[in-house]
Amino acid sequence: xxxxxxxxxxxxxxxxxxxxxxxxxxxxxxxxxxxxxxxxxxxxxxxxxxxxxxxxxxxxxxxxxxxxxxxxxxxxxxxxxxxxxxxxxxxxxxxxxxxxxxxxxxxxxxxxxxxxxxxxxxxxxxxxxxxxxxxxxxxxxxxxxxxxxxxxxxxxxxxxxxxxxxxxxxxxxxxxxxxxxxxxxxxxxxxxxxxxxxxxxxxxxxxxxxxxxxxxxxxxxxxxxxxxxxxxxxxxxxxxxxxxxxxxxxxxxxxxxxxxxxxxxxxxxxxxxxxxxxxxxxxxxxxxxxxxxxxxxxxxxxxxxxxxxxxxxxxxxxxxxxxxxxxxxxxxxxxxxxxxxxx
Numbered sequence: 001x002x003x004x005x006x007x008x009x010x011x012x013x014x015x016x017x018x019x020x021x022x023x024x025x026x027x028x029x030x031x032x033x034x035x036x037x038x039x040x041x042x043x044x045x046x047x048x049x050x051x052x053x054x055x056x057x058x059x060x061x062x063x064x065x066x067x068x069x070x071x072x073x074x075x076x077x078x079x080x081x082x083x084x085x086x087x088x089x090x091x092x093x094x095x096x097x098x099x100x101x102x103x104x105x106x107x108x109x110x111x112x113x114x115x116x117x118x119x120x121x122x123x124x125x126x127x128x129x130x131x132x133x134x135x136x137x138x139x140x141x142x143x144x145x146x147x148x149x150x151x152x153x154x155x156x157x158x159x160x161x162x163x164x165x166x167x168x169x170x171x172x173x174x175x176x177x178x179x180x181x182x183x184x185x186x187x188x189x190x191x192x193x194x195x196x197x198x199x200x201x202x203x204x205x206x207x208x209x210x211x212x213x214x215x216x217x218x219x220x221x222x223x224x225x226x227x228x229x230x231x232x233x234x235x236x237x238x239x240x241x242x243x244x245x246x247x248x249x250x251x252x253x254x255x256x257x258x259x260x261x262x263x264x265x266x267x268x269x270x271x272x273x274x275x276x277x278x279x280x281x282x283x284x285x286x287x288x289x290x291x292x293x294x295x296x297x298x299x300x301x302x303x304x305x306x307x308x309x310x311x312x313x314x315x316x317x318x319x320x321x322x323x324x325x326x327x328x329x330x331x332x333x334x335x336x337x338x339x340x341x342x343x
Contacts, residue, residue, distance in 0.1 A: 010096075018095070020050055020051065025038070047094070051085045067087040070179075072163055072177070103142060125226065148171040150170060157174070158182065199222065219255060233301055233305065258290065262282065265282075269329050269337065282314050283304075305318075
């Protein structure tokens with residue numbers, strides 16, 4: 001079976017990921033679980049041929065130099081995928097993640113309408129956070145699509161790699177891919193400030209300079225979307241602040257308290273009837289939230305979230321409990337969540 005047949009089969013069974021490793025049959029991730037196919041184990045020669053078929057000449061060159069490469073690619077008639085190829089102990093190895101071409105509505109995802117107000121503002125910072133594979137790109141796609149359909153804005157995305165490609169509607173959208181269209185997040189972000197943007201999407205705030213540029217952009221008349229691998233509003237704010245040296249943290253707390261519009265943290269849980277459902281923690285930048293951030297009292301943020309439902313806020317624990325009460329998840333999944341996240 002060649003790579004294209006495997007990708008087609010992956011779509012047929014609604015798998016999110018395909019793993020290709022030497023000496024192992026192809027493995028699929030379906031509804032969060034790894035499922036071995038009944039195919040023969042792949043030899044190192046099999047995986048070498050498959051992964052090299054996925055790459056163009058420039059990607060092969062980068063892979064041979066760095067022993068790993070990350071990119072997105074469209075396979076005609078099959079779909080779009082995010083691809084990571086790396087040199088494992090036994091040979092060339094790859095993970096391919098299917099990128100959905102479906103745009104979900106706020107109602108589909110369970111996002112509160114208050115977020116429509118936040119993304120329509122003129123400036124500020126919106127952070128979309130969660131573990132790898134938790135659906136951050138899906139949520140971000142929904143938010144950007146809402147802006148694209150309703151506002152005349154210039155949107156620049158900086159991603160590694162570009163996943164969902166938006167067609168410009170009311171808005172003008174330009175995508176930039178790190179490693180292909182720009183050398184780094186910080187270089188592209190610095191350049192973006194001179195490209196007349198209204199909204200800047202920073203695929204990952206992975207270093208201090210990128211974070212500082214993003215916060216400055218949010219303060220100076222732009223909406224900035226950023227992503228982080230955190231699972232709560234409190235952890236997200238602290239992670240951003242902790243990137244800075246101790247003598248700068250008081251100033252950055254002030255800057256964040258004035259620029260933060262919202263934090264959307266999410267995880268994926270198994271539905272009782274099959275499939276998966278997102279659970280969210282939503283924090284909006286109301287004055288009491290800004291005060292706690294500025295005064296270094298972020299440990300009190302959960303209590304604000306619990307009592308501010310009228311502002312669209314909710315804790316992760318409340319959201320998951322609501323899913324259980326509605327019968328969307330079962331008791332086993334609820335208990336698993338409590339155990340994993342120390343609720």
